[in-house]
Amino acid sequence: MAEPKQTGTEVSEAQIAVHWKEEETYQPASSFIAQANLTDSNVLERYGLDNFPNCFKEYADLLDWYEYWHTTLDHSKPPYWKWFVGGKLNACYNCVDRHLPKYKNKTALHFVPEPEEERIEHITFQELYVRVNEFAALLRDFAGLKRGDRVTLHMPMTVDLPITMLACARLGVIHSQVFSGFSGKACADRIVDSQSRVLITEDAYYRGGKLIDHKEKADIAVAEAEKEGQKVDKVLIWQRYPGKYSAETPTVEGRDFFVNDVLKNYKRAVVEPERMLSEEVLFLMYTSGTTGKPKGAQHSIGGYMAYVTGTSKFIQDIHPEDVYWCMADIGWITGHSYIVYGPLALAASSVIFEGVPTHPDAGRPWRVAEELDVNIFHTSPTAIRALRRVGPDEPAKYNYDFKHMTTVGEPIEPEVWRWYYNVVGKKKAVIVDTWWQTETGGFLCSTVPALHAMKPGSAGPGVPGIHPIIFDDDGKPLPAGCGKAGNICIQNPWPGLMQTIWGDDERFVSQYYRRYCKNPDSKDWRDWPYFAGDGAVEAPDGYFRILGRIDDVINVAGHRLGTKELESAALMVSEVGEAAVVPVADPIKGKIPHVFVSLKPGIPASKEIEQSITDKLASEIGPIAKPGRVWIVPDMPKTRSGKIMRRVLAAVANKQDTGDTTTLANPDVVEKIKQLA
Numbered sequence: 001m002a003e004p005k006q007t008g009t010e011v012s013e014a015q016i017a018v019h020w021k022e023e024e025t026y027q028p029a030s031s032f033i034a035q036a037n038l039t040d041s042n043v044l045e046r047y048g049l050d051n052f053p054n055c056f057k058e059y060a061d062l063l064d065w066y067e068y069w070h071t072t073l074d075h076s077k078p079p080y081w082k083w084f085v086g087g088k089l090n091a092c093y094n095c096v097d098r099h100l101p102k103y104k105n106k107t108a109l110h111f112v113p114e115p116e117e118e119r120i121e122h123i124t125f126q127e128l129y130v131r132v133n134e135f136a137a138l139l140r141d142f143a144g145l146k147r148g149d150r151v152t153l154h155m156p157m158t159v160d161l162p163i164t165m166l167a168c169a170r171l172g173v174i175h176s177q178v179f180s181g182f183s184g185k186a187c188a189d190r191i192v193d194s195q196s197r198v199l200i201t202e203d204a205y206y207r208g209g210k211l212i213d214h215k216e217k218a219d220i221a222v223a224e225a226e227k228e229g230q231k232v233d234k235v236l237i238w239q240r241y242p243g244k245y246s247a248e249t250p251t252v253e254g255r256d257f258f259v260n261d262v263l264k265n266y267k268r269a270v271v272e273p274e275r276m277l278s279e280e281v282l283f284l285m286y287t288s289g290t291t292g293k294p295k296g297a298q299h300s301i302g303g304y305m306a307y308v309t310g311t312s313k314f315i316q317d318i319h320p321e322d323v324y325w326c327m328a329d330i331g332w333i334t335g336h337s338y339i340v341y342g343p344l345a346l347a348a349s350s351v352i353f354e355g356v357p358t359h360p361d362a363g364r365p366w367r368v369a370e371e372l373d374v375n376i377f378h379t380s381p382t383a384i385r386a387l388r389r390v391g392p393d394e395p396a397k398y399n400y401d402f403k404h405m406t407t408v409g410e411p412i413e414p415e416v417w418r419w420y421y422n423v424v425g426k427k428k429a430v431i432v433d434t435w436w437q438t439e440t441g442g443f444l445c446s447t448v449p450a451l452h453a454m455k456p457g458s459a460g461p462g463v464p465g466i467h468p469i470i471f472d473d474d475g476k477p478l479p480a481g482c483g484k485a486g487n488i489c490i491q492n493p494w495p496g497l498m499q500t501i502w503g504d505d506e507r508f509v510s511q512y513y514r515r516y517c518k519n520p521d522s523k524d525w526r527d528w529p530y531f532a533g534d535g536a537v538e539a540p541d542g543y544f545r546i547l548g549r550i551d552d553v554i555n556v557a558g559h560r561l562g563t564k565e566l567e568s569a570a571l572m573v574s575e576v577g578e579a580a581v582v583p584v585a586d587p588i589k590g591k592i593p594h595v596f597v598s599l600k601p602g603i604p605a606s607k608e609i610e611q612s613i614t615d616k617l618a619s620e621i622g623p624i625a626k627p628g629r630v631w632i633v634p635d636m637p638k639t640r641s642g643k644i645m646r647r648v649l650a651a652v653a654n655k656q657d658t659g660d661t662t663t664l665a666n667p668d669v670v671e672k673i674k675q676l677a
């Protein structure tokens with residue numbers, strides 16, 4: 001393998017990674033292959049660039065359309081791609097109504113409450129149909145929501161969340177679900193950006209054995225949103241225990257309504273699904289980027305639904321008779337695509353788990369799997385690391401039978417992968433390591449489970465119809481399979497890709513396309529590779545290994561946090577003069593943020609200031625943003641032009657060599673910071 005180019009003394013994470021050894025591969029079990037949805041060994045050729053974009057007809061044909069589309073891909077205005085143009089459909093109809101003739105008595109959703117003494121709830125497709133219709137009627141007639149309106153959801157993991165999403169989809173209302181762990185302030189920012197005048201929340205939910213008051217965040221969200229100019233006139237509150245209020249926070253007369261009370265007026269209501277254009281918007285999902293403000297990835301109905309249904313069928317290998325459990329939170333894109341829309345479009349039974357996987361002990365997931373006879377299991381490296389650490393021998397004690405397992409969200413260490421395969425999968429379940437993003441709607445790289453060997457730590461080739469390429473910093477493509485690190489891009493558009501950033505076309509183009517666009521005037525999609533913002537290497541066998549973010553994003557336990565968001569929260573503490581946030585390796589969460597601050601002149605360092613910074617990050621963003629450590633430093637290491645050298649801080653925090661710092665404006669400060677370590 002050729003030595004990577006070294007730039008000065010700076011050795012990036014990517015360059016170190018190319019020295020990783022090639023891992024041994026594992027073959028899918030013959031029992032898996034015998035039942036798999038996709039066994040056609042020509043599939044990657046069938047979905048080759050020569051057949052682009054027509055290859056995606058197969059995905060669109062998995063859906064029911066009111067009107068069939070006439071144009072597969074309209075690329076007349078790059079990079080605003082339009083898929084399945086002329087088609088009309090409804091996402092809720094495709095996830096619910098169309099299954100009734102065959103599957104009305106089959107479980108659509110299993111709800112697993114965190115307290116183990118509470119019974120698991122099984123909601124059939126018929127019951128889902130009834131509940132979604134009643135709630136859709138409420139949204140339309142009581143909340144006054146109509147096609148094209150945005151509504152913000154700040155809901156935990158209960159069945160009320162998919163019911164709410166599907167009811168919105170039925171009406172053509174655009175939902176924007178905010179992860180329940182995010183703070184009221186973070187929710188407010190998303191209410192303002194999406195101009196929502198209705199907030200849908202839940203009174204309380206269980207996490208780690210505690211019933212948490214969630215309603216209090218709604219009050220903060222509404223107050224903060226109003227300060228920023230967005231008035232919320234109705235707050236709809238689902239109840240964790242219908243008919244009973246489980247939060248302490250008082251309700252506000254005329255603004256707050258209990259869903260279960262209002263629903264009484266909509267018993268057995270039926271709402272005709274709106275016939276939506278393929279190109280209309282299904283939902284917004286906010287995510288962190290290089291600048292402070294979260295951006296709303298805007299997903300279409302036709303393209304998105306076709307893509308998540310196709311990849312759920314071919315990569316997740318979902319059949320209607322499968323019991324499928326994705327342990328992610330529906331508040332993230334993984335939950336939207338691969339708990340709700342993809343599996344339900346295929347009439348699978350999808351599990352919704354309320355709580356923490358290691359509560360009350362590390363045997364919990366395997367007990368749930370045994371009880372529900374789950375056969376497809378989907379989770380993140382962070383959860384796998386945690387379960388491996390606290391209960392390495394637990395899976396063997398339970399009698400469940402996985403055929404397929406997924407890992408998503410962060411790179412997985414080969415050692416952790418092997419525990420997942422040997423112990424959780426009992427050397428039988430096939431594993432797919434799926435690399436993708438909020439922006440991409442569905443999987444980008446993964447093995448096709450019945451066709452490709454698995455390689456621990458590598459996602460695999462592009463999935464059918466996705467053609468990755470690695471560019472160097474100067475925009476030159478690296479030779480395929482050369483094993484050198486660079487920036488991974490996708491050569492072609494695909495149906496699941498977001499349409500734009502909500503209300504910010506300029507940011508959409510500048511963040512994802514400007515860097516590697518070959519000709520901004522071109523109408524040819526070949527000139528518009530999608531820039532993902534991840535470093536990657538391609539091995540000679542065509543497998544991609546993802547190395548992590550190259551921009552200012554920290555991936556904490558599979559959740560994207562923008563360093564700028566964290567820094568601006570730290571700067572809200574009045575004593576703080578400057579702040580810089582860097583990612584630090586963590587054995588469970590992959591990466592955690594460390595915050596470096598210098599204080600305003602004359603203010604002495606103190607534990608109290610450290611604590612108020614930690615608290616500020618938790619209240620502004622949420623507990624997942626809590627820093628591993630707050631470092632109060634005498635000054636920030638800076639370049640001569642005044643830029644904070646985060647690389648130097650990251651090296652100190654990660655106990656690595658800081659390299660050559662002599663060109664800094666203040667090299668002596670580095671020594672002082674090192675002494676704090």
Ligand code: WTA
Nearest residue numbers: 408409410411433434435436437438546549
């Ligand atoms: C990272 C989550 C390595 C990557 C679906 C990406 C991964 C970011 C993998 C997107 C994987 C996701 N291996 N890294 N299998 N999957 N990532 O938007 O850095 O929350 O850019 O979407 O997670 O995170 P997001």
